[in-house]
Amino acid sequence: TTCAADPTLWSQGWVIFTDENSNGVFDAGVDTLRRSQTIESIASITWSNSTPIVFQGDGTVNNTSSGNFLICDSLTTSKIARGVTINLSGRVRSANSVVCP
Structure with missing residues (x-):
């Protein structure tokens, strides 16, 4: 129920x-937790964005x-890369022409 201080990670x-x-942070007893998700490394x-x-x-x-x-695939065994864009209207769309670092 905590987030990293850096919203880009x-x-x-x-x-x-x-x-x-x-207030921008999860407060137990005040806010409602909808979902938390961890992912494999x-x-x-x-x-x-920085926010x-x-x-x-x-x-x-x-x-x-x-x-x-x-x-991006962090194993470097394949070049799997995908992008997801969220615009101001809230529309979410995918982008497959992504270059990973």
Whole structure:
């Protein structure tokens, strides 16, 4: 139920919660945990923005939450790479023309 201090690092997993008091952190007893997910270390996931993703009640994201995910194979045995873009309207789309570091 905790997040990394760096919102660009997603390789360890993520936490999805309702932020009832709008302070940007999960507060047990105040907020509702919707989902938490850890992932195996075979993948590298980075977020292009320096702020967390915040969806509004109407499905849009706030004006600092749009950006791109870069998902790469960290084993270097294959060049699997995918991108996911989230725009200001909240639309999520995939992008397969991604170059991994």
